[in-house]
Amino acid sequence: MYSRPVPRGPxxxxxxxxSTHGNEMSGVSLVQHWRRAPEELxxxxxxxxxxxxxxxAAAACRRYVDLDLNRAFISTFLTARPQPDDPYEVTRxxxxxxxxxxxxxxxxxxxxxxxxxxxxxxxxxxICNNADNVFTxxxxxxxxxxxxxxxxxxxxxxxxxxxxxxxxxLGLELGPQPQGVLRADLFxxxxxxxxxxxxxxxxxxxxxxxxxxxxxxxxxxxxxxxxRTEAGELAGAVHPRLQDRDFEALRPGEPIFQMxxxxxxxxxxxxxxxxxxxxxxxxxxxxxxxxxxxxxRFPVPAxxxxxxxx
Ligand SMILES: [Zn+2]
Numbered sequence: 001m002y003s004r005p006v007p008r009g010p011x012x013x014x015x016x017x018x019s020t021h022g023n024e025m026s027g028v029s030l031v032q033h034w035r036r037a038p039e040e041l042x043x044x045x046x047x048x049x050x051x052x053x054x055x056x057a058a059a060a061c062r063r064y065v066d067l068d069l070n071r072a073f074i075s076t077f078l079t080a081r082p083q084p085d086d087p088y089e090v091t092r093x094x095x096x097x098x099x100x101x102x103x104x105x106x107x108x109x110x111x112x113x114x115x116x117x118x119x120x121x122x123x124x125x126x127i128c129n130n131a132d133n134v135f136t137x138x139x140x141x142x143x144x145x146x147x148x149x150x151x152x153x154x155x156x157x158x159x160x161x162x163x164x165x166x167x168x169x170l171g172l173e174l175g176p177q178p179q180g181v182l183r184a185d186l187f188x189x190x191x192x193x194x195x196x197x198x199x200x201x202x203x204x205x206x207x208x209x210x211x212x213x214x215x216x217x218x219x220x221x222x223x224x225x226x227x228r229t230e231a232g233e234l235a236g237a238v239h240p241r242l243q244d245r246d247f248e249a250l251r252p253g254e255p256i257f258q259m260x261x262x263x264x265x266x267x268x269x270x271x272x273x274x275x276x277x278x279x280x281x282x283x284x285x286x287x288x289x290x291x292x293x294x295x296x297r298f299p300v301p302a303x304x305x306x307x308x309x310x
Contacts, residue, residue, distance in 0.1 A: 006134050007168075009306045010205035011110040014048040015100055016041060016194055018115045020069050021282065022057025025182040026174055026190045027115025032058075043198050045205040048113070053096060056088055061180045063282055064089055073097070111168050113197055115190060118175035119281040120290075121244040124152035124193065127171030131156055131217065131298060136170050138210045138303040142200045143193060150189070153247050154217035155276060155293065170197070176244075179281050210303040218247065218274055218293040225287040227257050227265055236260055238279045238289055246276050250292070257289070 016034070018027030034041055034050035041048040052058060056065050066087035077090045078097050100109045118125075124147070126140045140154045155173075172193055174186045204210075227236040236259040242250065249272050250256070256275075257265035267273075273292040277283060280290075 006304065007110060007204075007306055009308070010045060011201050011306075012046050013107075013109040014046055014111045014113070014198070014201060015051050015109050016048050016113045016115065017051045017053040017096075019055065019058035020053040020114055021063045021116060022054050022059075022065075023061050023063050023179040024115070024117035024177075025180065026117050026177065026186050027172075028052075028058045029182055029187060030115065030191060030194070040195075041198065043202040043205075045202055048198055051096070051099070053114075054089065054092060056092075063179070066090075069093060111170075111201065113194060114169055114171045115194070116171055116173045117177045117179075117186065118173050118277060119178055120175050120246050120277045120279060122153070122173060122175045122246045122276060124150055124189065125171075125173040125175075125276075126152065126154045127173055128154060128156055128217075129169070130158050131215070131219075131296075131300075133168065134301060134303055135204070136168065137215055137300040139170060139197060139200050141213055141215065141300070142210070143196055146196045147193075154215065156217050156219040156296075158220075172197075204303070204306060207305040209305050212302045213300055214297055215300045216295065216297050218276060218295055220276075220291050220293050221273060222292045223286075223288045224256070224275075224290050224292060226284075226289040227259060234260075236265060239264060242275065242278060242290070244278070246278050247274055249273075250275050 016031065018031030022028065031050045031052050038050060041050060054064065054069050057063065067089050069089045069092060072089040072093035077093055082091065082094065100112060102108065126143065128136050128140065131137065144152050172190060174190050177183050177186050226234050229235050236257040239255040239258045242256050250267055251272050252267055252269055254267050255264040256267045259265060274295050275290040276293050278290040
């Protein structure tokens with residue numbers, strides 16, 4: 001995997017992807033709209049391409065058809081010889097890799113904005129692969145400064161290296177919104193955040209520099225499963241005192257689950273954590289009731305203007 005913390009030149013090839021998960025309706029609906037009205041994604045120095053990442057899942061209003069598309073961008077799938085019985089998302093990952101990549105090639109897209117919804121009460125969450133990407137950190141900062149009344153958080157999620165899609169990308173995760181449901185307020189919020197992202201890229205392309213700052217972000221630590229019976233059935237639910245409190249401090253001794261038998265399950269960790277994706281509908285099948293995260297503060301260096309295009 002190559003690292004490209006600061007773009008070498010202006011960003012010309014930008015994509016906005018929806019339906020990576022086919023029942024996350026803000027991104028699905030926006031991309032469908034922009035495919036009919038692409039002028040909304042135009043800026044003077046570039047046009048962003050709206051991409052329906054998983055059209056079959058979107059048509060069926062399901063997260064995925066055969067397997068989670070987010071898990072299909074691994075080199076074993078991308079480099080294997082195509083077979084007629086390949087899972088749909090494996091075929092689709094190869095197609096997207098050709099469209100937006102190929103990985104590490106010179107014609108790869110410069111930036112991909114990937115649109116998601118969560119059923120958790122996470123507000124606006126910007127999901128980045130790592131904190132070393134200076135350009136993405138400045139974009140997150142810009143979005144936070146543009147929306148001072150909106151609660152927004154930066155969440156660092158480093159996938160295993162072989163799963164990392166090397167095109168620079170930012171995930172926009174808005175919630176809470178039920179799966180398969182389109183809420184006008186989140187639709188408008190996502191539309192605004194995408195417009196502001198394109199504005200930021202335009203400013204960067206035009207030679208704007210952005211000063212150094214200190215970033216606050218959350219980094220995933222552990223997956224915490226529900227209490228279950230030996231047969232794997234649920235034996236408890238997310239505790240009412242934890243429900244909807246994404247990004248709030250959880251201290252040892254505070255309740256995390258309410259057992260069907262009536263007793264509380266308390267958090268037994270060694271120190272304070274910050275739960276995210278609390279009671280996310282798509283994570284029941286993954287055995288995740290919430291993800292515990294740590295809160296970080298770190299300096300981000302200034303973002304210099306891009307080198308002029310050759
Ligand atoms: Zn998603």
